[in-house]
Amino acid sequence: MNEKKLKARDFITIGIFTAILWVVQMIIMYLGFLSPFVVAGYSVLIPIATGIPMMLYYARIEKFGMLTITSIIVAILLFIFGMGFLGAPICIVSGIIADLIAKSGKYKSWKKTVISCGVFNLWVSASYLPLVFTADSYQQSLLEGGYDAAFVDTLFTLVTPATYPVIILLCFVCGVIGAFIGKAVVRKNFEKAGIV
Amino acid sequence: MIEIKNVNFRYAGLDQAGLNNFNLSVADGECVLLCGASGCGKTTVTRLINGLIPHFFKGELSGEVYVNNLEIKQQELYNLAGIVGSVFQNPRSQFFSVDTDGEIVFGPENIGLEKGEILSRKEQVVRELNLKGLLERSLFDLSGGEKQKIACASVAALLPNIIILDEPSSNLDWAAIRDLRVSMQLWKSQGKTIIISEHRLWYLKDVIDRAVYMEKGCIIKQWTKDEFFALTENELKAYELRPVLLEERYIQQFSNDSIPADTGPISRDIQPVLDDSSEVLELSNFYFTYTPPKYLFIKKKITPEDEEICDLRIPSLKIHQGNIVGVIGNNGSGKSTFLRCLCGLEKTCIGTLKVSGKIYRGRQLTKVCYMVMQDVNHQLFTNSVLSEVLLSMEHPDENEAEKILMSLDLDEYKEKHPMALSGGQKQRVAIASAIAAKAQILLFDEPTSGLDYRHMCEVADLLKKLAVDGKTIFVSTHDPELIALCCDRVIRITDGHVTEVI
Amino acid sequence: MEKRKAYNIRFHFDPRTKLILLILFSVVVMIDVTDGPAYVVRAIMTYIPVILVCLEGKPHIGARFTVLFIFATWLTEVAQDNIGGVAGMLILFLCFMITQFAPTMIMVWYCISTTKISEFMAAMNRMHLPQGLTISIAVMMRFFPTLSEEYRAIRDAMRMRGIALGRGRVTKMIEYRLVPLLFSCINIGDELSAAAVTRGLGAPVKRTNVCEIGFHGMDYVVVVVTLALAILYIYLSGANGLV
Numbered sequence: 044m045n046e047k048k049l050k051a052r053d054f055i056t057i058g059i060f061t062a063i064l065w066v067v068q069m070i071i072m073y074l075g076f077l078s079p080f081v082v083a084g085y086s087v088l089i090p091i092a093t094g095i096p097m098m099l100y101y102a103r104i105e106k107f108g109m110l111t112i113t114s115i116i117v118a119i120l121l122f123i124f125g126m127g128f129l130g131a132p133i134c135i136v137s138g139i140i141a142d143l144i145a146k147s148g149k150y151k152s153w154k155k156t157v158i159s160c161g162v163f164n165l166w167v168s169a170s171y172l173p174l175v176f177t178a179d180s181y182q183q184s185l186l187e188g189g190y191d192a193a194f195v196d197t198l199f200t201l202v203t204p205a206t207y208p209v210i211i212l213l214c215f216v217c218g219v220i221g222a223f224i225g226k227a228v229v230r231k232n233f234e235k236a237g238i239v
Numbered sequence: 240m241i242e243i244k245n246v247n248f249r250y251a252g253l254d255q256a257g258l259n260n261f262n263l264s265v266a267d268g269e270c271v272l273l274c275g276a277s278g279c280g281k282t283t284v285t286r287l288i289n290g291l292i293p294h295f296f297k298g299e300l301s302g303e304v305y306v307n308n309l310e311i312k313q314q315e316l317y318n319l320a321g322i323v324g325s326v327f328q329n330p331r332s333q334f335f336s337v338d339t340d341g342e343i344v345f346g347p348e349n350i351g352l353e354k355g356e357i358l359s360r361k362e363q364v365v366r367e368l369n370l371k372g373l374l375e376r377s378l379f380d381l382s383g384g385e386k387q388k389i390a391c392a393s394v395a396a397l398l399p400n401i402i403i404l405d406e407p408s409s410n411l412d413w414a415a416i417r418d419l420r421v422s423m424q425l426w427k428s429q430g431k432t433i434i435i436s437e438h439r440l441w442y443l444k445d446v447i448d449r450a451v452y453m454e455k456g457c458i459i460k461q462w463t464k465d466e467f468f469a470l471t472e473n474e475l476k477a478y479e480l481r482p483v484l485l486e487e488r489y490i491q492q493f494s495n496d497s498i499p500a501d502t503g504p505i506s507r508d509i510q511p512v513l514d515d516s517s518e519v520l521e522l523s524n525f526y527f528t529y530t531p532p533k534y535l536f537i538k539k540k541i542t543p544e545d546e547e548i549c550d551l552r553i554p555s556l557k558i559h560q561g562n563i564v565g566v567i568g569n570n571g572s573g574k575s576t577f578l579r580c581l582c583g584l585e586k587t588c589i590g591t592l593k594v595s596g597k598i599y600r601g602r603q604l605t606k607v608c609y610m611v612m613q614d615v616n617h618q619l620f621t622n623s624v625l626s627e628v629l630l631s632m633e634h635p636d637e638n639e640a641e642k643i644l645m646s647l648d649l650d651e652y653k654e655k656h657p658m659a660l661s662g663g664q665k666q667r668v669a670i671a672s673a674i675a676a677k678a679q680i681l682l683f684d685e686p687t688s689g690l691d692y693r694h695m696c697e698v699a700d701l702l703k704k705l706a707v708d709g710k711t712i713f714v715s716t717h718d719p720e721l722i723a724l725c726c727d728r729v730i731r732i733t734d735g736h737v738t739e740v741i
Numbered sequence: 742m743e744k745r746k747a748y749n750i751r752f753h754f755d756p757r758t759k760l761i762l763l764i765l766f767s768v769v770v771m772i773d774v775t776d777g778p779a780y781v782v783r784a785i786m787t788y789i790p791v792i793l794v795c796l797e798g799k800p801h802i803g804a805r806f807t808v809l810f811i812f813a814t815w816l817t818e819v820a821q822d823n824i825g826g827v828a829g830m831l832i833l834f835l836c837f838m839i840t841q842f843a844p845t846m847i848m849v850w851y852c853i854s855t856t857k858i859s860e861f862m863a864a865m866n867r868m869h870l871p872q873g874l875t876i877s878i879a880v881m882m883r884f885f886p887t888l889s890e891e892y893r894a895i896r897d898a899m900r901m902r903g904i905a906l907g908r909g910r911v912t913k914m915i916e917y918r919l920v921p922l923l924f925s926c927i928n929i930g931d932e933l934s935a936a937a938v939t940r941g942l943g944a945p946v947k948r949t950n951v952c953e954i955g956f957h958g959m960d961y962v963v964v965v966v967t968l969a970l971a972i973l974y975i976y977l978s979g980a981n982g983l984v
Contacts, residue, residue, distance in 0.1 A: 051943025052295065052934040054873045058880025059930045063923070065881075066888055075838075095919055103927070112877050119878075123763045124770075124845060232622050232920050236658035237252070238927060289939050320941030331890075332929045333936035337883055341859035344951045348859070351946035358951060379886050393940065584897045605901050616924060617891070618898035620917045631902055658924055676902065 049108045060100040061113045065120060067093050072170075083201050085171070086213045090164040094221025097160055098229045102239040105150035107142060110163055114138020117166060130169030137165035157222045164218030168211045241265040241288055241401065241432065246302035248283060248292060248456075256280040257298070258287075259456040265434065267400070270427055270446055272467075273436040275453035276479050276691045277661075281436040283456070285403045288434060289325045290316050306401065320350055324394035328406040328689065330386035339376045339389050346397040357396075364392045368422055382570050384415025391422050402426055404435040408442065409689035410613075412570040412717050413490050416442045438691050439718075441486040444468055452478060479693045481720060489719030518560040518595065520680070520711055525553035525590030527580050541589060551576045551588070551735045558728070560679075563706050565726035566715040573735040574715045578682045581713065582608035594679060609678035611669045613685045618669050619657040624649055627657055627668055631675040643671050647701075663694045670701070681705060683714040687721050699724035756864035758960040759852040762789075763845075765971045770845050772978050779977035786970050789963070790848040797855065806847060813839040858883055863950035872948065880933075891925045892918070 049057075071088050075081040081088070100109070115138065118131040141163035148155025200206075233239045242264045249257040256278045263284070265271050273281035286292040293300050294316045304311040307322055324346075327333045336342040343364060347357040365371060370392055373385055381389065387407060394402060404423075408416045420442045426433060427446060437443065450467040452460040460478075462470070472482045528549045532539040546552050551573050558564055568574045580588035583604030591600045592607070599607055612618055621627045628640040644650045647667045652660060657668050666686060673681055683702070687695045695718060702712055702725045716722060722729055731738050769786055787810070795803035813836040820832045858879050865875040895918060899905040907914030937943075 049873055051876065051938050054876040054943075055880050055934045055937060056930055058877040059884050059926055061877065062881040062884040062888060063926060066885070067919075092915065096923060099923055099927075108873075112874055115874065116878055116881065123767050123849060124842075228916065228920065232656065232658075233923070235622055236656040236924075238658070238924070291935055291939065295935055295938060315944075316938045317941045317944030320939060320944070323939070325936070325939045327932060327936055329932055331887075332932035335879075335883065335933065335937050335940075335942070336858040337886070338857045338859070341857050341952070344859070345942075346940035348949045348951060349941035350944050351949050354949055354951055357949060361951075379890075390936075397940065579897075582901060584900060602900075605903065609901055612894065612898060614894065614925075616928070617894040617921060618902070620899075620902075620904070620921060630904065672902065 047106060049104075049106050049112075053104050053106060053109070054112075056100075056103055057109055057112050060096060060103070061116050063096045064093050064100075064113065065117065067096065068167075086167055086210050087217050089167045090161075090214055090217035091221040091224060093164075094160070094218075094223075094225030095228045096225075097163070098156075098222060098225030099233060099239070101145065101150065101156055101160070102229065102233075107146045110138045110142035110145065110159070111135075114141075114163070114166060121166075121169060129172045130166075133169045133172075134166035137162055153226075157219055160222040160225075161215040161218035164214050164221065165211060167214045168207070171207070171210055240267055240305070240307060241434070242303075242305040243284070243287060244303045244305075246287060246300070246304060248287070248298055248300050248302075250296060250298040252297075256283055257456050258283050261302070261456065261458070263451065263458065265432060267432055268427075268430045270423070270433040270435070270448045272440075272443055272447040272450040273434065273453060274438070274440065274450060274480055275459075276693055277438075279453040280456040281453055282405055284453075285325070285405045285434060285436050287311065288401070289323045289403050290314060290319045291325075317350060320346060320399075321397050322399055323401045323403060324397055324399035325403045325405070326387070326390050326394055326407050328409050330383045330390060330410055333390050334378050334386065334393075337378055339370075339373050339378060339381070342378060342389050343370075343392045343396055345393055350397070360396050360398065364396045367425055368392050368395065382415070383410045384412060384418060384570060387411060387415065388418060388422070391419070395422075395426070399431070401432045401434070404433070404437070406437055406689055407435070408437065408439050410685075414569055416717075420446060438481060438689065439486070440481050440483045441490065444483065444487070452480075476692070479691065481692045481695070485723070486719055489723065520558045520560060521593040522553065522556040522558070522581070523591055523593070525551055525556070525577070525580055525588065527551040527576060527585055527588035527590070529576075531587065538587065541587070543589075549735060551580055553577070553590070553735075553737050556730075556737060558711060560711050561706050561709055562727040563702055563712045563714065563725050565722040565729040566713055566732060567717075567722070567729060568715075568732040573732045575684060576735070577732055577737075578610055578684055578713065578715060581680070582610045582682055584610075592680075607678060608680040608682060609673035609676060610682040610684060611666060611673065611686060613688065615662070615665045615669050616658070618672075619665060622656050623654050624657055624660075624668055624671075625653040628671050628675045631672040640675060643674050647671050663690065663697065666698070667701070670705070679709075680711045680713070683712065683716075685716055686714060687716060687718045692720075695721055696724065753957075754855075754963070755954050755956050755960050756856050756861050757868070757954075758956065758964055759856065760864075761964050762967055763848060763852060765967050766790075766845050766848050769971055769974055770842065772975065777977070779974055782970055782974045782977060786967070786974065787844040789967060789970075790844060790851050794847065794851050797851070802847075806843065809839065810843065853882060853885070856882075857952065859950065859952045860954055862948070863952055863954045866948065866950060867954070876942070887929060888922070888926070891922055891929075895921050895925075 068089050071081070071085065071092060074088075075085065100113075114135050117138075118134040121134060122131045141159040144155055144162060145159035148159075150156070229239060243261060246258050246261045248261075258280050261280075261284070263271075273284055275281055283292065286296060287304050288306060288311070290311050292298065293312060300312075306319070309318075309322070311319070334342050335345055340361075343361050344357050347360060352360075365374065368388060368391060370388060373381065373389060378386060378389065387410075407419060411419065416439070423433060423435075423443075423446050433446075435443065435447070447467075448464050450462045450464070451458055452462075468483060470483075472485060475482050524543055526541055526543055526546065526549050528541055528545070528551075530548070530550075531541055532548070541549065543554065566574050566577065576585070579585050580590055581592070581604065583599075583602050583606075586601050588601070591598050592604060593599075594607055619627060621630055624644065625637070625640060628643055629635040629637065632640065641650060641653070644653055647670060649664065649667055649671060652664065657665060660668065670681070686698050690698065699721055702714065706712055706725075706727075714721070714726070728739075766786070769783065791803045791806055794806075817833060817836045817840070820829050820836070823829075861882065862875055862879055865878070896905065898921075899917060904913075904917060907917055
């Protein structure tokens with residue numbers, strides 16, 4: 044691709060990959076319906092599961108703006124699904140930074156792509172925000188709802204404002220791991236088939 | 240006026256057919272057929288004219304392409320939108336909107352025409368192509384033929400002088416192909432230039448003015464309309480083209496419910512093996528509906544008494560083992576439903592299948608039946624042909640797998656990625672995994688759509704070989720030539736009922 | 742394989758109205774309340790999208806939701822008193838998620854299924870959002886049904902091969918689904934792009950929008966009602982000392 048600017052075709056690709064990312068993360072979110080432990084595991088599961096489509100996505104476009112647009116769309120969707128006013132900006136900011144990092148490596152440098160993927164996945168931490176910032180009322184409502192006190196305690200020692208940096212770090216690390224797994228799958232399948 | 244001068248083209252990174260020193264000029268109002276085996280470069284020619292080369296597909300391009308005296312290289316794709324319109328092969332992937340109305344006006348909206356103008360064009364196109372019944376519908380609910388009609392309308396609404404069709408009939412049934420012909424005739428009468436690349440030739444008889452035969456990126460031969468349709472069956476076969484007249488005769492025969500007495504039985508290369516001693520497979524009570532009566536969450540289990548509401552209603556059907564059964568019928572008549580039920584994909588189907596004294600029903604059917612899907616890409620999972628076959632085996636055994644690959648001429652590709660193979664090869668990989676899974680009954684859902692004559696013959700030979708090995712085969716198809724080449728029996732499915740044809 | 746019926750829209754809301762409704766709902770979802778007057782308001786709000794869906798000619802969905810909602814509420818009550826331990830907790834969590842997120846889910850489903858791509862693009866245009874973003878979101882909306890079609894075909898193929906559970910390995914389970922799906926998506930994406938650009942998508946002109954959008958009486962009514970309920974809800978839940 045010689046042209047640096049995104050064209051109609053790229054916008055279509057962005058739409059498609061954002062749809063895939065969203066569906067994959069929705070499925071994991073649905074799993075979270077079954078058990079609160081899955082909720083606590085979002086920061087591990089989502090970055091790793093989306094690693095495969097993400098790596099393919101990086102290989103398909105290689106132009107500035109792809110991650111920014113994706114993060115804006117994800118932010119809108121997060122907002123609609125109640126992850127709120129704080130989640131959306133985090134999502135967009137991490138998207139733009141990830142885009143800039145990847146751009147600095149001209150979307151070719153593997154190291155920069157990995158870091159960019161890690162940064163991009165910081166948006167996952169946004170889904171914990173309601174848990175963190177409304178922790179007290181949330182905890183109380185869980186207890187009122189008849190939850191086991193010991194369980195609620197465990198959940199809220201895992202997810203508190205104090206551990207929030209750890210969650211952010213976890214998102215980044217798992218994003219990096221996801222990138223490596225994704226790259227391996229892309230190499231094994233898509234590069235071998237000559238698609239990328 | 241289209242002028243292609245000394246064009247050489249090679250795709251970058253794609254293993255597709257390029258062009259070698261290609262020259263073609265097409266006068267205004269002319270209708271030109273591009274034919275030839277797959278990989279001859281005919282699709283590449285269509286892409287040169289609609290500008291997808293070099294603006295969408297990258298590669299090394301030399302030479303000049305002029306359309307209406309505009310050099311394609313120097314135009315942007317959106318400038319060409321109002322001049323060249325393109326209808327593609329796959330009806331499912333070429334619409335942008337979700338509703339039919341939005342799709343028809345999509346093109347004119349993009350190039351920023353005035354609202355009044357767009358609406359009057361829409362009205363005109365709807366009237367001309369007779370689309371009233373399709374308005375205000377969701378595109379996801381339409382059949383392939385209806386989708387293709389909307390695609391034609393969407394292109395026509397831009398009022399292009401030139402219309403390009405790239406294998407538009409591949410996924411259509413006979414009725415839909417006839418509708419497509421009507422659209423093309425209309426465009427012709429309006430003086431539009433039409434370029435069509437196609438394997439199925441019978442429906443183009445009254446449409447084209449000239450036929451161009453290509454091989455390896457070059458034009459080998461050109462015929463006028465009269466010359467082309469005067470070619471005998473054998474001459475066409477020599478060019479590996481589908482027999483025009485034969486196909487048409489079959490279709491007339493198969494399309495009518497009653498077989499005209501005077502035409503006699505269809506000539507066949509082989510005689511049906513209706514040996515009474517061979518074992519019989521018995522299908523009974525194949526009843527199924529997509530819309531069972533519902534009580535909030537629970538769906539009612541259907542019985543043969545519910546026949547009226549069923550989408551598939553086959554009380555009983557007996558098939559000799561080792562037969563090849565052709566399944567014909569229009570899209571939406573229940574062909575695919577029949578195949579899906581037979582291979583156990585519809586678990587609410589109450590049908591049973593008796594093979595060698597054992598009765599299979601519901602999910603158990605997946606053990607004896609295996610379907611090669613129309614879009615075979617969906618059933619390839621691993622990253623090499625060999626592992627694909629091993630995946631199907633209960634006890635993976637490489638020697639056994641290699642034997643199967645050998646018998647299907649796939650041994651040289653065993654380390655390749657299945658997705659890197661051609662369509663026909665992918666199909667054979669799917670067959671290989673069916674054999675590895677020890678399926679006794681093989682179902683093929685339109686295995687020859689979009690294949691050229693040679694590949695169709697290869698499929699026919701392969702089916703015959705599988706039948707000799709004792710597999711029973713059901714093949715749903717819109718290609719009468721395939722039926723003539725290999726089927727022992729033909730059943731037609733109309734409205735979920737089975738009727739015997741031969 | 743349920744077949745979708747033709748568009749049968751009684752109230753034809755402006756896409757922007759739907760957007761406002763979605764935002765108001767997302768605010769409500771963020772604040773959770775389990776009893777008191779606020780809960781009543783919440784239940785009433787929950788029924789706004791349900792009624793809209795019923796008016797679409799799909800009362801069975803509304804009925805199913807009602808049963809599910811009542812069942813979940815009832816189960817919460819029962820489980821609180823009778824079922825302890827991990828099982829009770831999981832049931833409670835599931836019920837909590839249903840009552841908590843179901844209104845938004847059904848609202849989102851309603852909005853996506855009743856908005857035509859062209860209407861959506863017109864609305865985005867009116868709000869002066871960049872065309873690229875509009876195209877991406879429009880493609881995304883169109884792509885969800887395609888994804889589910891493709892996924893169903895792949896799942897069928899897996900069943901025939903008996904590998905739906907990946908022969909017991911989770912990684913294979915994911916890989917066998919995701920890899921063929923991505924291959925399909927790439928193909929469809931390329932074909933879709935080719936079809937779209939040959940019809941002039943991306944032209945640097947102001948895109949026309951044929952479809953009529955605009956606020957009408959019903960738009961104002963539904964926005965005002967929902968807004969009033971949302972404010973009441975926030976006030977009541979605040980009075981409960983939960984925020």
